[in-house]
Amino acid sequence: MLDTLVLMFSQPFMQRAVFGGIVISVCAALLGVSLVLKRYSMIGDGLSHVGFGAVVVASALNFAPLAVAIPVVVIAAFLLLRLGESSEIKGDAAVALVSTGALAIGVVASSLTTGMNQDFNSYMFGTILGLSKSDVIVSLAVSIPVLILFILFYNRIFAVTFDESFAKAVGVKAGVYNALVAVLTSLVIVLGMRLMGALLISSLVIFPSLTSMRVCKTFRSVVITSGIVSAVCFLFGICASVLYDLPTGASIVISNIVAFVIFWIVGKIKNS
Amino acid sequence: MALIEAKNVCLGYDGHDVVTNLNFHVDRGDYLCVVGENGSGKSTLIKALLGLKKCSSGHLHFLEGLKQNQIGYLPQQTAAQKDFPASVYEVVLTGNAGKKKFFGFYSKNDKRKALDNMSILGISELKNKCYRNLSGGQQQRVLLARALCATESLLLLDEPVTGLDPVATEDMYDLLYHLNRDHGITIIMVSHDIRAALRYSTRMLHLRGSQLYFGKTCDYLSSEAGRIFMGGEDNA
Ligand SMILES: Nc1ncnc2c1ncn2[C@@H]1O[C@H](COP(=O)(O)OP(=O)(O)O)[C@@H](O)[C@H]1O
Ligand SMILES: [Mg+2]
Numbered sequence: 001m002l003d004t005l006v007l008m009f010s011q012p013f014m015q016r017a018v019f020g021g022i023v024i025s026v027c028a029a030l031l032g033v034s035l036v037l038k039r040y041s042m043i044g045d046g047l048s049h050v051g052f053g054a055v056v057v058a059s060a061l062n063f064a065p066l067a068v069a070i071p072v073v074v075i076a077a078f079l080l081l082r083l084g085e086s087s088e089i090k091g092d093a094a095v096a097l098v099s100t101g102a103l104a105i106g107v108v109a110s111s112l113t114t115g116m117n118q119d120f121n122s123y124m125f126g127t128i129l130g131l132s133k134s135d136v137i138v139s140l141a142v143s144i145p146v147l148i149l150f151i152l153f154y155n156r157i158f159a160v161t162f163d164e165s166f167a168k169a170v171g172v173k174a175g176v177y178n179a180l181v182a183v184l185t186s187l188v189i190v191l192g193m194r195l196m197g198a199l200l201i202s203s204l205v206i207f208p209s210l211t212s213m214r215v216c217k218t219f220r221s222v223v224i225t226s227g228i229v230s231a232v233c234f235l236f237g238i239c240a241s242v243l244y245d246l247p248t249g250a251s252i253v254i255s256n257i258v259a260f261v262i263f264w265i266v267g268k269i270k271n272s
Numbered sequence: 273m274a275l276i277e278a279k280n281v282c283l284g285y286d287g288h289d290v291v292t293n294l295n296f297h298v299d300r301g302d303y304l305c306v307v308g309e310n311g312s313g314k315s316t317l318i319k320a321l322l323g324l325k326k327c328s329s330g331h332l333h334f335l336e337g338l339k340q341n342q343i344g345y346l347p348q349q350t351a352a353q354k355d356f357p358a359s360v361y362e363v364v365l366t367g368n369a370g371k372k373k374f375f376g377f378y379s380k381n382d383k384r385k386a387l388d389n390m391s392i393l394g395i396s397e398l399k400n401k402c403y404r405n406l407s408g409g410q411q412q413r414v415l416l417a418r419a420l421c422a423t424e425s426l427l428l429l430d431e432p433v434t435g436l437d438p439v440a441t442e443d444m445y446d447l448l449y450h451l452n453r454d455h456g457i458t459i460i461m462v463s464h465d466i467r468a469a470l471r472y473s474t475r476m477l478h479l480r481g482s483q484l485y486f487g488k489t490c491d492y493l494s495s496e497a498g499r500i501f502m503g504g505e506d507n508a
Contacts, residue, residue, distance in 0.1 A: 037356060155376035159369035162358060169322045169345040170370030170422045217402035218359040 001243065008242050016131045017238060017248075021195050022231050023143035025252075027188045028201070029208035029230035030150050033223050034161045034181050036209045042092060043080050044202035046099035047189045050076040052198035053102035053109070055123050060113040065123075066138070069190045076102075077182040103198075126197035126249040128238070139191055146184045153177065158219050196249040204230065207256035214260070214267035233259050274299055275338060275426065275458060276321065281330035283316050289328060290316050296477050296486040300425070303452045303459045305469035305489070308479035314462040315348060317479070318430050321460065338426065344419030346412070346429040353404070360398045360406070360414050364390055367421025382421070389417040392455075393447065409440030416447070420457075427451070429461040433468075445472055466501055 008014050028044075035041060051073045058068035080095055110120045122130075131139075150157070159167040160177045168174045185205070192201040212225035237252030274297035281294040291313035298304055306314050319325040320332060322345060344367070367389075368382040390396045393413045398406065403414060412432055419427055429448070433441040449472050451457045463469050469476060470489060478485040478497045485497035492498045 152375040155366070155378060156369055157376075158358075158362065159366040159376075162353065162356060162363065162366060163347065163350075165324070165347050166345055166418070167366070167369055168324055169343065169347075169428075170367065172369050213357050217357055217405075218400075219357060219362050222357050 004243060005239060013129060013131070014242070016133070016136050017128045017195075018235070020131050020136045020139040021128055021234050021238065024139055024188060024192050024195055025204055025208075025230040025234040026227045027143045027146045027150075027184075028192055028204040029226040030147070030223060031181060031185045031188060032205040032207075033209040033212075033219075033226055034157055035185065036206060036213075037161050040081075041206050042095045042099075042202075043077070044185065044189060044205035046080060046095040046102075047073050047077055047186055048193060048198045048201045049099040049106075050102040051190045051193050052123050053104075053106035055193070056106040056120065057109045060109045066190065069193075070187065073186040073190050074183055077186045078179070081178060081182050122197075123193055124197050124199055125247060126193065126195050126200065128195040128248050131194065135194060142187050142191055146188060149180065149184065153180065154223075157181065162219075196252065200249040200253050203253045203256060207253070207260060208233070211256070211260045211263045214263040215270065229259055229263075230256075274333075275302075275335045277333040279331045279333065281320070281332055282328045283313060283320055283325065284328050285316075287328075291479055291482060293482045294330070294477075294479075296483065298458065298460060298475075300458055301452070301456055302475055303448075303473045304461070304475045304477060305473035306460065306462045306477045306479065307464060307466050307469055308484075309464065312479040312481075314479060315430055318345075318428055318460075318462060321428060342423050342425065344421075344423035344427045346415050346419045346427065346432055348430040349411075349435065355404055358403045360390070360395060360401050360403055361386065363403050363414055364417045364421060367418035370422060385421050386417070389420040392420070392451075393417045407440070408436050409443060412436065412440075412444060413447070420451075423457075425456075426458045427460070429459065431462055431464070433463070433465065441468075448472070 009018070032044070035043060051069045054069040054072040055065040058065045076098060080098060156167075156172055156177055157180075159172055160174045164174050189201055189205070192204055195201075196204060208226040208230040209222065211229050212222045216222045216225050233255040234252055236255040236258075238248055240246060240255065241248040241251040276298040278294045278296050282289050282292045283294075284290045290311075294317070296304075306317060308314055316325065320327060322343060364386045365378055365382065368378055368385065369376065371382070373379065387396070387399075390399065393416055395410065395413050395417060398410060398414070403411065406414065416427075416432075419429075427448075432448070433444050436444060445468055448459055448461065452459050461469075461473070470492065473489045475487065476485060476489050476492045477483060478492075484500075485492060485495050487495070493502065
């Protein structure tokens with residue numbers, strides 16, 4: 001088994017997958033902490049479906065998929081966060097509306113054009129083992145700014161996440177930080193679609209923070225643990241998928257579920 | 273000169289006024305209680321004082337030098353914080369979040385201030401405890417320490433004793449009284465506990481549509497508003 005793994009990891013396509021996958025997983029996990037705590041968990045899911053719709057429509061019209069998907073998803077993120085605040089359509093309903101709508105548009109667009117099954121599958125379920133060099137470069141170009149911005153503005157993001165009205169009252173521009181989190185999340189989700197697929201990317205956002213919250217008691221430890229859990233689960237998932245020939249995205253989600261259960265049990269034991 | 277002065281202030285949402293014609297002032301060292309029934313616009317007034325809401329007419333004048341982000345604020349408690357993983361120290365530090373600084377990093381001074389305020393409020397030994405596991409009274413002390421980090425002079429509190437048991441309520445009132453008298457901190461507190469307001473405050477502002485009463489606390493009972501309040505007590 002070890003031999004197989006060593007052999008696998010010596011292959012360039014595998015190295016690209018691990019490299020690109022870990023940076024995206026860590027970014028998704030960090031942003032996820034803020035989203036989960038603000039009760040915005042489903043926004044990741046909604047955005048991934050919007051991304052899927054945008055990508056399919058873009059390739060049907062022969063545009064570059066990412067160049068279309070990124071701005072569309074950023075706009076959707078703003079709309080969803082804004083809608084969540086207005087009372088006309090409640091936040092969760094708004095997300096469901098946009099998410100299922102975009103998915104339907106994507107599916108119809110792909111059925112109207114022939115020969116799209118390959119693309120359809122790759123955006124639905126991800127193609128992490130098929131990342132090109134330029135995919136990895138784009139992942140890094142997005143992830144590194146995300147990490148730097150998150151670290152620089154960590155204290156303000158925490159203040160806004162914990163208590164927005166207090167943060168506003170002491171003069172923090174809460175709207176700016178909410179927008180920052182929205183844009184960064186959109187970027188990470190669109191890129192994550194290449195790895196995990198539209199169906200599974202939101203689990204990269206949600207699972208690690210929920211897992212670390214079972215055990216960790218401070219915000220800082222939740223953030224750090226989420227990043228680590230996310231990277232470790234990614235590695236376990238991709239190894240399992242290579243060894244047993246399983247779908248990669250789903251294997252990563254399952255290793256996240258296992259981590260959640262372990263942390264949940266540890267948390268129960270610690271508290272009793 | 274008054275720290276804050278309201279002249280004919282009207283406040284409302286979407287064109288509907290909630291309170292109209294407020295005329296009051298707050299001086300340095302005052303302890304002002306804002307009382308009134310649910311929905312009478314107390315929280316709305318607090319938002320206006322914090323600069324989170326514009327007056328629909330009239331004018332709120334702040335003394336030169338009192339920047340709006342130098343006001344310490346204790347919000348009405350929200351349910352969202354109930355299962356939030358954060359240590360007491362992390363929460364108190366966010367009182368410094370509004371200051372101009374190199375990105376969001378806290379300075380040595382910010383950290384010392386957080387520790388000082390925690391010791392003033394007697395929560396130093398809770399420093400590394402998880403906020404969500406504290407009692408209601410302890411949580412309010414944490415939020416008060418955070419508010420003190422944001423201000424040297426003025427605290428705004430929105431129903432700080434809601435949900436506290438009687439002992440914790442008394443503690444909270446004593447604490448505020450102590451901060452006002454011994455640390456010279458001006459306090460504006462929203463409350464619907466008129467009896468406590470009568471005991472601790474120096475001035476009262478009673479809202480109902482517009483302002484029913486503004487003046488010294490000791491004159492409240494002999495006023496029209498006070499008579500209504502006493503009448504209500506008798507009937508109850
Ligand atoms: N965001 C809002 N949008 C519209 N109306 C509001 C909003 N917040 C409060 N109100 C209304 O304004 C009135 C005063 O509310 P509030 O200031 O919270 O009262 P209090 O704090 O005295 O209980 C209420 O009738 C309430 O329904
Ligand atoms: Mg209120």
